[in-house]
Amino acid sequence: xxxxxxxxxxxxxxxxxxxxxxxxxxxxxxxxxxxxxxxxxxxxxxxxxxxxxxxxxxxxxxxxxxxxxxxxxxxxxxxxxxxxxxxxxxxxxxxxxxxxxxxxxxxxxxxxxxxxxxxxxxxxxxxxxxxxxxxxxxxxxxxxxxxxxxxxxxxxx
Amino acid sequence: xxxxxxxxxxxxxxxxxxxxxxxxxxxxxxxxxxxxxxxxxxxxxxxxxxxxxxxxxxxxxxxxxxxxxxxxxxxxxxxxxxxxxxxxxxxxxxxxxxxxxxxxxxxxxxxxxxxxxxxxxxxxxxxxxxxxxxxxxxxxxxxxxxxxxxxxxxxxx
Numbered sequence: 001x002x003x004x005x006x007x008x009x010x011x012x013x014x015x016x017x018x019x020x021x022x023x024x025x026x027x028x029x030x031x032x033x034x035x036x037x038x039x040x041x042x043x044x045x046x047x048x049x050x051x052x053x054x055x056x057x058x059x060x061x062x063x064x065x066x067x068x069x070x071x072x073x074x075x076x077x078x079x080x081x082x083x084x085x086x087x088x089x090x091x092x093x094x095x096x097x098x099x100x101x102x103x104x105x106x107x108x109x110x111x112x113x114x115x116x117x118x119x120x121x122x123x124x125x126x127x128x129x130x131x132x133x134x135x136x137x138x139x140x141x142x143x144x145x146x147x148x149x150x151x152x153x154x155x156x157x
Numbered sequence: 158x159x160x161x162x163x164x165x166x167x168x169x170x171x172x173x174x175x176x177x178x179x180x181x182x183x184x185x186x187x188x189x190x191x192x193x194x195x196x197x198x199x200x201x202x203x204x205x206x207x208x209x210x211x212x213x214x215x216x217x218x219x220x221x222x223x224x225x226x227x228x229x230x231x232x233x234x235x236x237x238x239x240x241x242x243x244x245x246x247x248x249x250x251x252x253x254x255x256x257x258x259x260x261x262x263x264x265x266x267x268x269x270x271x272x273x274x275x276x277x278x279x280x281x282x283x284x285x286x287x288x289x290x291x292x293x294x295x296x297x298x299x300x301x302x303x304x305x306x307x308x309x310x311x312x313x314x
Contacts, residue, residue, distance in 0.1 A: 050218050051227045052209070052251035061207050070208045085274055086250065089243035089267070093208035107279060110246070114279035115272035117242055122264060122271035 006104060007031050007078045008134040010040055014055060015080045015141050019040030025141045026081045028055035030063040033074035033097070039063035054081060056087035060094045071095040080138040082131065085110030092125045099127040102138030112114035163261060164188050164235045165291040167197055171212060172237045172298050175199030182298045183238045185212035187220040190231035190254070196220035212236060213244035217251045228252040237295040241286065242267030245274035249282045256284040259295030 007029050014027025025045040030039045030075040039062035044053040056079050063072055078089060082105040089110075091099055103113070110117045111129065119127045164186050166290065171184025180200040187196045196219035201210040213236050220229055233255040234248060239262040246267075248256055258268070267274045275283045 045227055049221050049225055049227050051221065052218060052247050053216055057209055061209060064206050064208065068204050068206055070202055084246060085267075085277075086243050086246035089241060089246070093243065101284045107231075108280065109279075109283070110242075110272075114272055115242065117272055120242075120272045122266075124265070143189050 001037065005035055006100075006133065007037070007076070008080070008100065008138075010037065011055075011078045011080050011102070012134065012137060014040050014042040014140070015138070018044070018055070019141065019145050022046060025145045026055045026079065028059040028077060028079040029077045030059045030072060030096070031078065033076075038066050038072075038075065052086065054084065054087050056083055057090055060096075064094065073097065076100060077127075077131055078133070080134075080141065081105055082109035082111050082113070084108050085115045085117055091127060092123055095125050096127050100130045100131065100133045102132070102134050104131065104135070104139075105141060160200075162192055163257075163290065164194070164233070165237070165257065167235050167294075168212075168235045168259070168306065169291065169294060169298070171197050171199040172295070175201070175212070176298065176302050177239060179203060180225045182302045183212045183236065184236060185216040185236040187216045187229060187253070188233045188235065190233075195229075195232065205235050206308050209243065211241065211244050213240055213249055217247055217253075221251065230254065233257060234284075235290070237298065238262055238264035239268050239270065242274055248284060249274065249280055252282050253284050255287065257290045258286045259289070259291050261288065261292070261296075 010026040010029040014026040019025030025043045039059045041058035043057045072094045078100045080102040167186040168184040176182030182201045196216045198212045220241040229251045235257045237259040254271035
């Protein structure tokens with residue numbers, strides 16, 4: 001049975017928590033086919049000094065650890081921002097069945113923009129794609145974060 | 158001063174060790190501008206149940222942890238196989254200065270093939286690229302590994 005609950009509110013909570021820690025506010029959650037939350041994460045690139053510690057990568061690593069499997073077949077990933085090419089490729093490797101994302105990312109996205117990972121003929125696995133989920137809320141989070149950073153940086157000059 | 162030593166033999170050693178552990182034999186090493194080895198890794202996707210645990214990602218994470226920095230400016234990454242799109246994007250995020258790779262990967266590569274990550278107009282950072290380093294050795298390693306797997310799988314039938 002497919003679970004029709006929107007899990008974006010959890011991803012948004014993770015994004016907000018990331019922003020409060022000074023990270024770019026992006027959050028993700030991985031949910032099993034029957035609606036069980038398996039892993040959730042916010043960006044931690046700064047805290048971990050790890051450029052690969054995007055919310056999606058951390059959620060995938062945590063979900064795989066929880067299930068003891070390299071593959072998350074049947075799972076859905078909800079993320080507040082269009083995944084970058086690194087995360088989109090990782091989502092393919094993890095065989096995630098459905099990808100739901102919020103804000104569009106024309107500058108750094110890798111699904112609807114840039115290298116469009118899932119459109120490449122070499123893509124081994126393509127999830128079902130749903131974009132624009134709670135898009136306004138997800139976009140405002142990012143916009144407010146960067147506006148605040150710009151104000152802080154002007155004050156510091 | 159630029160270091161002209163080939164560090165591919167170390168990446169090959171890591172690839173061989175990965176193959177002996179039953180992982181796809183790919184190895185990577187990250188070297189500072191003055192030739193110091195900062196991190197080395199082989200594939201660990203099976204051992205760690207982590208689809209993101211490619212040699213390059215592990216080497217980047219280890220090097221960033223060793224240097225306490227999200228960025229590896231001035232560093233070189235040597236890897237036995239053309240990086241996939243996930244790893245190529247991570248190499249860009251880590252701001253690695255030079256990427257040397259061995260075997261070409263027409264099926265799953267993301268540098269000279271598929272989504273060609275560094276050719277996208279949205280690529281924020283493009284390292285200097287050197288392909289075909291010790292190509293024959295790197296290719297033979299992979300070919301032998303998969304030939305052996307096919308033989309083992311036929312026997313198991």
